[in-house]
Amino acid sequence: MKNRITGRSAFLALLKDEGITHLFGNPGTTELPIMHALKDHPDLTYVMAMQESLVVAIADGFSRASGRLVACNVHVAPGLGNAMGSLYNAKFTGTPMILTAGQQEQGHGLMEPVLYGPLVQMAEPLVKWAVEVTRLEDLPRIVRRAAKIATTPPTGPVFISLPGDILNAEAGIELGRSTRVDTRVKPSDEALQALTLRILKAQRPVIVAGDEIVKSDALQEAAALAATLGAPAYQCSTPYGAHFLSESPCFMGALSRLQQQVRELLSPFDLMIVLGADPLRMSVYSEVDPMPEGLSMIQIGLVDWDLAKNYGAEIALKADVKETLRALVPALKAAGGAALEARARQGIAELAAKNWTAKRTALIEQIGKAGAKSPIDPDVLSLRVVEAMPDNAILVDEGLTSGRQLLALRPHRDRYGYHALASGGIGWGLPASVGVSLANPHRPVVCFSGDGSAMYSIQALWTAAHHKLPLNVVIANNGGYRIIKQRLLAFHGDDHYVGMDFADPKVDFAGIATSLGLEAITISDAGELKSKLSDAFNRPGPKLIEVMVDGSV
Numbered sequence: 001m002k003n004r005i006t007g008r009s010a011f012l013a014l015l016k017d018e019g020i021t022h023l024f025g026n027p028g029t030t031e032l033p034i035m036h037a038l039k040d041h042p043d044l045t046y047v048m049a050m051q052e053s054l055v056v057a058i059a060d061g062f063s064r065a066s067g068r069l070v071a072c073n074v075h076v077a078p079g080l081g082n083a084m085g086s087l088y089n090a091k092f093t094g095t096p097m098i099l100t101a102g103q104q105e106q107g108h109g110l111m112e113p114v115l116y117g118p119l120v121q122m123a124e125p126l127v128k129w130a131v132e133v134t135r136l137e138d139l140p141r142i143v144r145r146a147a148k149i150a151t152t153p154p155t156g157p158v159f160i161s162l163p164g165d166i167l168n169a170e171a172g173i174e175l176g177r178s179t180r181v182d183t184r185v186k187p188s189d190e191a192l193q194a195l196t197l198r199i200l201k202a203q204r205p206v207i208v209a210g211d212e213i214v215k216s217d218a219l220q221e222a223a224a225l226a227a228t229l230g231a232p233a234y235q236c237s238t239p240y241g242a243h244f245l246s247e248s249p250c251f252m253g254a255l256s257r258l259q260q261q262v263r264e265l266l267s268p269f270d271l272m273i274v275l276g277a278d279p280l281r282m283s284v285y286s287e288v289d290p291m292p293e294g295l296s297m298i299q300i301g302l303v304d305w306d307l308a309k310n311y312g313a314e315i316a317l318k319a320d321v322k323e324t325l326r327a328l329v330p331a332l333k334a335a336g337g338a339a340l341e342a343r344a345r346q347g348i349a350e351l352a353a354k355n356w357t358a359k360r361t362a363l364i365e366q367i368g369k370a371g372a373k374s375p376i377d378p379d380v381l382s383l384r385v386v387e388a389m390p391d392n393a394i395l396v397d398e399g400l401t402s403g404r405q406l407l408a409l410r411p412h413r414d415r416y417g418y419h420a421l422a423s424g425g426i427g428w429g430l431p432a433s434v435g436v437s438l439a440n441p442h443r444p445v446v447c448f449s450g451d452g453s454a455m456y457s458i459q460a461l462w463t464a465a466h467h468k469l470p471l472n473v474v475i476a477n478n479g480g481y482r483i484i485k486q487r488l489l490a491f492h493g494d495d496h497y498v499g500m501d502f503a504d505p506k507v508d509f510a511g512i513a514t515s516l517g518l519e520a521i522t523i524s525d526a527g528e529l530k531s532k533l534s535d536a537f538n539r540p541g542p543k544l545i546e547v548m549v550d551g552s553v
Contacts, residue, residue, distance in 0.1 A: 007136045008037035008167040010175065012044055014143040015098070018178050020071045022047050022438060024059040028075030030102025030115075033167035047438065047467070050459040052079040054431040056086035056099065058463065061435025063095045064241070065394065065416050067215070068439075069151050071098045077117025085425050087126045090157045092423040093211065093240070094303065096150040097157040098143070099123070103132065105165040123159035132161035136169045140176045152181040153302035155215070183302055184216075186323040195315055196331045198298060199229070200340065202271035207233035208255065209243045210277020211422075212301045212321045214415045219245050221325035222275055226250035228329050228340070230347020232355075235407075236277040237262065237290075240422035242412035243277070249348050251356045254407055255279070259286040267292045276301040276321045278309060283424070284487070300324050356408070363408055375550040376526045378402035378476055382448070385474055386410045388533035389446055394418070396436055396447040398429025401483045402476035402549055403448045416440070427456025430473060434460050437469040444537060447473045451507065452481045458512055464542040465517030471542045473518075474533075475509050478551030485553045495553070513544035520544040 005013070011034065015023065022045045027035050038046055049055045052074040059072040074083045080101050090097055103109065104116050123130045129149050133139050146158040187195065199205060207229075213222050223245045226233040232252045235243045239254035255262050259282055266272065272279065272295055279297075280290045291297075291311050298315040299307050307316040317324065332340065352358065370377040381402065386409045389395065397406050397420040412418055419436060421428050433447035454475050464471050480501040488494050510520035523532055523545060536543050 004170055004172045006037065006168065006170045007139055008033040009040055010136075010139055010173065011143065011162065011167065012037050012041045014140060014175055015071050016041065016044055017175065018143070018147040019069055021045060022062065022070070024049065024055045024062070024070070024072035024435075026050065026052050026055050026075060026079065028079060028102060030076050030104065030164055031073055033164060034073060034102070047463065049431065049463050052082035053086045053427070054457055054460045054463070056083045056090060056097075057428050057431035057457065058435040058438070058460065059097055060086060060090045060093070060095050060428070061396070061419065061432030062439040063097060063435070064093065064419050064432070065436040066439040067416075069096045069098065069147060071100070073100045073102070076102055076104070076115040077119060077122065078115060080117070080119055080122055084126065086428070087123070087157060089423045089425055089428050091126045094155040094215070095157060096155040098146050098150055098160065099127070099157055100160045100162050102167075103161045103163045106134065106163045109163070119161040120159070126157070127159045128156045130159040133163065133166045136166050136171045137173055139166065140173060144176050144178065148179050148181060153183045153215070154305065184320045184323050186327050187317050187319050191317055192327055192331060195298065195317065195328060196335050198315060199271070199273065199332060200336055204269045205229055205231045205271040205273055206266065206269040207231055207250075207273045207275065208236050208277055208279040209233060209275045210236040210279065211241050211243060212276020212303065213243045214241045216276065216320050216322040217415055218275070218322035218325055219412075219415055221322050221329065223248040223250070224329050225273075225325055227348065228332050228344060230344030231273075232351055236279045236281065238278070238281050238422060239407060240420040242415050242418045244412060246356050246411035247413070249355055249357075250351055252351070252354070253356050253359065257281075257283040259288040259290040262290040263288055263292050266290070266295060269295060271295070272297045274299040274301075275325075276303070278306040280310070284491075360408060363405065367405070372526055373550070374526065375548055376524070376529070378478070378549045379405050380526055381474075381476060381529065381547050381549055382406050383409055384529040384533055385446065385448060388530065388537050390444050390537060393444045393446055393537070394436055394440060396429055396433035396445060397421070398426065398450065398453045399448045399476060400426070400450045400453065401486065402450050402478060406448060426453040429453055430457045431460035431463075433471055433473065434464050434469065437464070437471040438467065441470070444470045444472070446537065447471065449473065449475050450482070451475055451477045451479070451502065451509065454509065455507065459516065461513055461516040461518055461542070461544065469542050470540055472536055473513075473542075473544045475544065475546050476549045477507070477509060477546050478549050479503060479506065480551060482551055482553065489553055509546040510544060518542050518544050520546065522546045522548065524548045
């Protein structure tokens, strides 16, 4: 005889067996069966956020900071609608996520009751797989398949619609077993030989690294490739993670999203080696193509959509970055011999005066000249934040204009030490930092956010307060949407800023944070930054530090 179990309890048991430790959600009527079942699963932590977009963003941050599968639950059609912006972010970053929504009971949905909607159709454009459970007996197979699909590269979110009658039904069912697909593959011997010969043939190679460096844990291997070749290495033009070890002698920083600038920077090279990235993802349209004519490209990665997506690749290998580099670097050394060693030494020596470390030293000196300005210079704030952060702290970055220098100041030393907005959909940073902190309870987390971004998701602070997280949120308050002002002026020559100021009335971020349960302070004097930030960062508990910065365009 099979053990009889309710759908609601089976669902939670399946999640736990798939490695889920936290269920992120915002409960509604159709989710009450799940809430009812939680009392029988005390080892599953329920994390409540005050709106569905925050639920998904918190789960996204948790996954990005841990590399683990996450699960979140939202409330029928309006809840899924609220979550779509954050789901778009998770799709872009390939976050392994099981998103579920309660659905009206089968049959009752045909009556189109309040809150009903075609959930599967709504979710499908943004997920790898979307399905509605129509029989309790199918629930184990669906959850197991969802977890397998979400975690198999290219990883990404999946969606399951859970009708109320399925959750409340009871039957004797087998829960099955969890499966993970091992995709840590390296190229064939023939492909590896061709790759080695092509790289050695290049006179001036350049490396561009992306998020698969984080996903495959290949930071050391990527740095070894650059050192073996003596080649400069850049993060791709959407540097939203720790995609390269900053203090490597070959690291030059991140490519910009200015087409002309990138084209000029890449023009001296004859081979671009792309490691797990869409290397030249731009933002605003330009008539200039960022890819120089005649620049050959080879690509390695498991996200096959990105391989030769916009530019033809001379060699494109669907393979794990770490495993490929572990084989490639010794092959290069063996084939290149003493000549390659000598060329690498020369290349590294030539980069010493202009690599990330050298540029950081010059930047700190430059910023120091504005140290006492009033209002506070945003670059000074960025430097003081970096200086005050404990060595093991994690930085979550949605500073946009105010945090423009953070990447140039804070070194990447581990794959989970830095997380930034990837898709461009603002409001991600605050809730994501809550998830990052939940995933890393023994590491302090600093979230650096602009004021405009913060107001998309400010109620995420309540969840941080509720869980008493070691999270410090720094909000650079420049009184408006500065990036939109900059672009209106740059693209249209117009400085008539309509709908871009928070001036009448002003927003009191410290007051909002206090009302949501956080300790909060406001800093207006640059001279107070160092001491107050250090004090806040080195004490336990969630805090908000509002810093009044220069908002001039």
